[in-house]
Amino acid sequence: MSDLIDFMSRRQDQIVQFTIEHFWLILVAMAFAVVIGVVIGILITYWEPIAYPVINVTQIIMTIPSIAMIAILIPLFGIGFSNGVAALALYALLPIVRNTYTGIKAIDRAVIESAIGMGMKESGILLRIKLPLALPVIMAGIRVSTVMGIGIGAIAAYIGAGGLGSFIFWGISRVNFPMIWTGAIFISILAILADVLLGWFEKMLSLRS
């Protein structure tokens, strides 16, 4: 325990640096995942026959072990930050796609029918009715993805994407347990903070609608 505190106090600057790297990795990956995931989620509400096949594909992506995923992406993205972003974004898709789809599908049929019946354009219905009403559900998907991604993000250090995972990999190779613990603890803290913050945001959204 004293070793751990000792390590942390000596490596303060590095902890801050890795935490920022980790945060940045997640932020960029989630930005891609949210845009791609929400767009796919919306598109499959308009084309039912492919809805479940698409969701199943994102589910299969999620079952690929993270080490393997990173390796698979090397030919496309090389090693480093972009590979990490791509891997995390792919993992994050399932909850976002699925929640966007079910969030829109769960809207009261009467609401949509009256919007169409009154002469609203589909673009208006999507932007002003469907997305605002599905937002709390979409947000829940984003939260799950983010928290999960922060954990998986540790692996990205393996291909030099940086972040708190670096402590863990270095710690393993040097058999330095305080180092491993430091990485694990700060990843958990980041995940818990993200969960609480996004959870609060999600609650605000569902209270509003």
Add this chain to the structure above:
Amino acid sequence: MITLENVTKIYNPGDAPAVKDLKMEIEEGDTAVLVGPSGCGKTTTMKMINRLIEPTEGTIYVNGEDTSKVNPIRLRLNIGYVIQEIGLFPHMSIAENIATVPRELKWPKSKIQERVEELLHMVGLDPEIFRERKPRDLSGGQRQRIGVARCLAADPPVLLMDEPFGALDPITRARLQNEFLRIQEQIRKTIVFVTHDIDEAIKMGTKIAVMNEGELVQYDTPEDLLSTPKNEFVVGMVGGNYSIKRLHLKRVNEIIDREPPTVSAEEPVSKVKELLEASKVGVVMVVDGNNRLEGVVIPADLKKSGERVGEIMNEPKVTSDVGATLNDALSVMLTNGEGYALITDENERLEGYITLNQIMEALQDNA
């Protein structure tokens, strides 16, 4: 005016048509009620008018225009639409809900705001209280009023209403029906109204279209439908009690006695005694200076101790409004076990009263 020309709808090839070779003309200002059992094609027929459903065959004209040649968005912006579930947008305020179509039409903000106020007044809700509320804060009846206000927002010449009062309790439903009839008297829209309730059809319609298995069985005024039902199906639909049904056709204000015996609560009990003796129904109404109904006195109250009328009067229970049908008034009388009903306007002011005898006389006149 709406014209349906040989309109047929077949959902899946090989299925029996949901609507079969329908010919119908709805005059301007008419309320045409489509009535029939579920699956008779009434809702399908209505939804073909604003192209929520496309007809398989035939043509529909709205104010002379072939709807299949009009952009559906433009068509729908000119046709008000209310459904039973109302479908208010839960995340928007009442004002935003009502403003849906004006906003689509890109009205200026100030004009939209003005219109929202006007409509809220029209449906009897105070804009100050309701404008910023969300649909979930409203009762069923209030939501239904917002639904009506919303469909009237851009003043469309045609309204489509699919069981708009269907999900309400009988008392609220009767009140909203009466209010809507009062509004329609002013706005004179061409309305297509769908219901499965023949009583509602008789009450709301200037024309009734009885449908069965996709076909139009009879299209007539309520009077003609009741007096000359075309076949067994219509007879079954209308039910046996023609005379009772006729009560839906007459309104309270047609037979009301506008000179009710009234006193003020301040007057001595002796005054009420004279009036009671002279009264036909054995009831005297107590009103305030603005003719607002405060109470009633019946002969039994004279035994109570008290010098002023206010001390012995009862709460007025047997009340109905001027727009109500005789059926509404009769049901109030029967519920309370009285032979009279007091009629008030929307501000609770006493307009007069009607008696059971008057209702029976009205029925005989009709026969």
